[in-house]
Amino acid sequence: MWTTTGPAAEMPRLFERGNDVISFSGGLPDLDVLPLEAISGQLSRLVRLGGRFAFQYATPHVSTALIPAITDLMAREGAGAAPENLVPTAGSQMGLLAVALGIATPGETVLCQSPAYPGATAAFRTAGLRLCAVPGDADGMAPDGLRETVLRLRAEGHTARLLYCNPTFHNPTGRTLPAAHRVRLLEVCQELDLLVIEDNPYGLLSFDGQCTPALQGTAPDRVVYLGTFSKVFAPGLRCGWIAAPARLARTLRTTTEVIALSPSALAQAALTAFHQRAGWTDLIDTYRRAYRERCALMADALEDKLGTSGPWMWERPDGGFYIWLRHRDGGDTGRFTRAATEHGVSFVPGGHFGVDGEHSDALRLSFSHVPKQRIAEGVARLAAALREGDAR
Template sequence: MWTDTRPPAEMPKLFERGADVISLAGGLPDLDVLPLDEISAQLGRLVRLGGRLALQYTTPHVAKALVPAVADLMAREGGLADADNLIPTSGSQMGLTAVALALGSPGDTILTQTPAYPGATAAFRTAGLLPYAAAEDAEGLDPVELRRTVQELRSAGHTVRLLYTNPTFQNPTGATLAVPRRAAILAACRELDLLLVEDNPYGLLGFDGTTTTLFQALDPERVVYLGTFSKIFAPGLRSGWIAAPAHLRHDLARVAEIISLSPSALAQGALAAYHSRSGWDTLIDRYRDSYRERCALMADALDAELGTGTPWHWQRPGGGFYLWLRHRDRADAGPYARAAADRGVSVVPGGHFSIDGEHADGLRLCFSNVPRRKIAEAVGRLSAALTETPSEQREFAEVAG
């Protein structure tokens, strides 16, 4: 199996919890904002009036009733949703696997924005693709270095067709590529005949309500767009979509159908019903408010605990789910993550977001789901772990000394 190749296709354990563990690990949305009574009534009505259809297999298409909900979401960032070219997925993770299987061949190199979402690199490796870190500068992905890298890889005999990005409130850094840089990257992709894969779970979760124009809006024939309802509605429905260029629609749809056979008619019906009755504005605003407050609480606590005299630095994101800590001396953050776990707080070390160990000095903190009253306590426990020398490093120093 391709999963037997090195490096292995692994996912961090994000959603495990212990009795006294405060989890800053998994990117869970804050479902307290959902109007559950309203959703329950809509689901009950859907099952009562159309249950024989909603609970049955269905055709492998985005339901006609759901297309306006998708189009509404994409239009908020300038995107285009052509009903004929929408492919249903069970969230972005299935979309990533479908893209890798449909558009790549085993042994191909896929350029990847790093630090990278580990679910993406696991999907690529499982399909036999070889992730390769795309160079960045202070503004993000570097189009000049992109040209050089592709030319060097191709000269060495590698096949390079795809560039993967998570460009808005990126997982794990929270960074966003500016529109001029996006345009420059697309210009390089056209010159190099690269397809760009745009993975966009967080784009509508800017704390101030502003959005950034999608890559897909700038060049819909060059971009394969992955959308999901997991972060702006609920992940339990496992529903998302691919907005495909027309010339790739058949290949992507064929692979998606093989993976899932049939999308969930119940999930699509529930989402369509919610959008038709309530729209997205109120719910998205509630999510933004929740994440803005939690991010501020966590960033303020980090400033108080680690703001001076420590080797850790970070930037406050403008949206999304995550804060990204880096060690100024490039120390491996893995032992610090284990020390934090010993103190009852879980975080994800940067090695999980690496392709070849290049971000091992990072730690990802997720603020989206941790209870507000627990945030200061979690940061206090974490800071205690981050401001002492981990036992593994002490033991090494003693032996070396």
């Protein structure tokens, strides 16, 4: 159902690209790093030998053969789940909607960090849920702010039992919640009996190769973990999973079956074939190097074209896809979109990431898919658009 309790559930147009537009909008992975020749051979063999099964309907379970590939990924962040508690999805976006429809009740409140991933807020609003932003600090979501917010909502008669977070290389800010912060946050969730929805598409994409432990690994009975192959392999396969507490796995499996009827047996088999032959380490390391280089190019160009003491401020992330710019004097960054279009560059205005109209003074830049040789040019175009927009 479409909610009437807040703004319309709307996604920004992230993947549209024009002729000479340099797009900093969509968080697309750099698929140039994929070993396509090897994958082509694997797919050919898969279709030739097992096509009748790969192209058929499948049961709403993660295939037994794919479980080691998921276990491998989760273990790198200190997480894990029993096979019977893994629920297949067509990417974590489907997982968000499945959790919203399967676990929550229309009208109840979902707590979330702000700014928030628009796909999550759209999924929750589509399911008829209310959103409430939790106060943050320099490190991210504030545990004390979470406690105060939950107690206030409950005193006002609202149901508040779900917490959504994207704690590692957060979309859109690129920040990672420190380990000590995570411990305190989970302590508050234990105290207030909150169920955590951990959305983790970028957790393995650290530039230095180090992983921050996932919340699920610390509190598996309190965390619903959303995983995806979109960022560590490729989004076109539309394949992911939910690692659910045992008490919720059956409900979520039923919900995903209603949404999609069947997971893609072909996608699961393709991922299985790749993992069995190559594992994840080399591919993930290659992705990390590619994004580290692109991020450095963008951050250096921003310093060169915008300076570090002007109206715009940002932080260099340690991983992920994004740099988050904020205007020191406030104002709606949507006013820059026309000038950006005229200069042939695109970004996502910060208002898309607000829960209740906040963050209009910011904008998100994605460096993950832009050709390296065009990043500096794109930032130059952006800087010209921002100066022009400020002058209007």
